[in-house]
Amino acid sequence: MTPIAAVPTTLITGFFGVGKTTTLRSLIERKPAAEKWAILVNEFGEVGVDGAALENLSDDGVQIREIVGGCLCCTANVPMRVAVTEILRRVRPDRLLIEPTGIGHPAGLIDELQSDGLADAIQLHAVICIVDPRLIHDERIQAAQVFRDQVAIADVLVAGKADLASKDETEKFHAWAKDLFPPKSHIEAAAGGNIDYGLLDEKWGGRAGDPTPSHGHGENAIEMRSSDAGDFERIPSAGDGYQGCGWVFPPEFIFDCGEITDCLGPPGLAGIDGAVAALRVKGVFRTGRDWVLLNRSGGECDVSEIAYRRDSRAEVIVPVGAAADWDKLEAAMLDCLKN
Numbered sequence: 264m265t266p267i268a269a270v271p272t273t274l275i276t277g278f279f280g281v282g283k284t285t286t287l288r289s290l291i292e293r294k295p296a297a298e299k300w301a302i303l304v305n306e307f308g309e310v311g312v313d314g315a316a317l318e319n320l321s322d323d324g325v326q327i328r329e330i331v332g333g334c335l336c337c338t339a340n341v342p343m344r345v346a347v348t349e350i351l352r353r354v355r356p357d358r359l360l361i362e363p364t365g366i367g368h369p370a371g372l373i374d375e376l377q378s379d380g381l382a383d384a385i386q387l388h389a390v391i392c393i394v395d396p397r398l399i400h401d402e403r404i405q406a407a408q409v410f411r412d413q414v415a416i417a418d419v420l421v422a423g424k425a426d427l428a429s430k431d432e433t434e435k436f437h438a439w440a441k442d443l444f445p446p447k448s449h450i451e452a453a454a455g456g457n458i459d460y461g462l463l464d465e466k467w468g469g470r471a472g473d474p475t476p477s478h479g480h481g482e483n484a485i486e487m488r489s490s491d492a493g494d495f496e497r498i499p500s501a502g503d504g505y506q507g508c509g510w511v512f513p514p515e516f517i518f519d520c521g522e523i524t525d526c527l528g529p530p531g532l533a534g535i536d537g538a539v540a541a542l543r544v545k546g547v548f549r550t551g552r553d554w555v556l557l558n559r560s561g562g563e564c565d566v567s568e569i570a571y572r573r574d575s576r577a578e579v580i581v582p583v584g585a586a587a588d589w590d591k592l593e594a595a596m597l598d599c600l601k602n
Contacts, residue, residue, distance in 0.1 A: 269385070282423035299325075305329075348381070368408075369413060419462050444578075492516055510577050555568055
């Protein structure tokens, strides 16, 4: 029998009640007749409800497996690996959709799907996170680490239940979503779970726009750069009285957390004229199994863990007129790579 390989796999994440199961129903109803799909649904409680809600859609073309009483996203949760392996072998699907529990931290699931034994069997596509646009500014929601992780790890952000949101709530959602770092490859709104079907074919790690979306104008030229560690991208930008530069490094680049913090944090920056000139510095860096978000504004800098897993990237924004030697700053960042 031919080994199972590169099955297109999409994660649909989101907090409780945002419409993940409704989205799955909509996608299943639009499934091409010739395709076989496998659906893996995880519920935290012991009583499976989502699986029951999808049960009438299960047939020869759609096989649904439900895991209850635990979190699929826990890397120590052996049933996750067993469930994925079992459903792939039993169904041999053309596509796999996974819906983690609403309180699941998806970073652990991403790490597991990319680990030996599963990485060859599946081809991870864009991670889709559904949020309720009416609640994104609720302090209780914003304070939830799992919500922040789900948003951070997503390639695609969808405002579910858009038909129930006001115009003002929808506009605030788009403004909030466009200001997120790292940026999203797609920002959508959907009613009744009817997300764009084409999102299922968006690749994980696809371009999420240039790293400096706030101040750039027009198409910023991508410069391909080389180093001993491999190739990466540099994207300069300018506009609104500011100049900036962004870098996108492949996930194989692993940075030393302490060194990259010292490099980009206060008091200064290599190649930048004066500490005050560094108006804004943002970066996401892989530091091994963990990933960190570095956020610097002026002389204040914060470093925290982040669920993002796509690539390492940084952006630096300074006022026009400030002396900025991007080559020197780039070399300093590359010096922070682990040997």
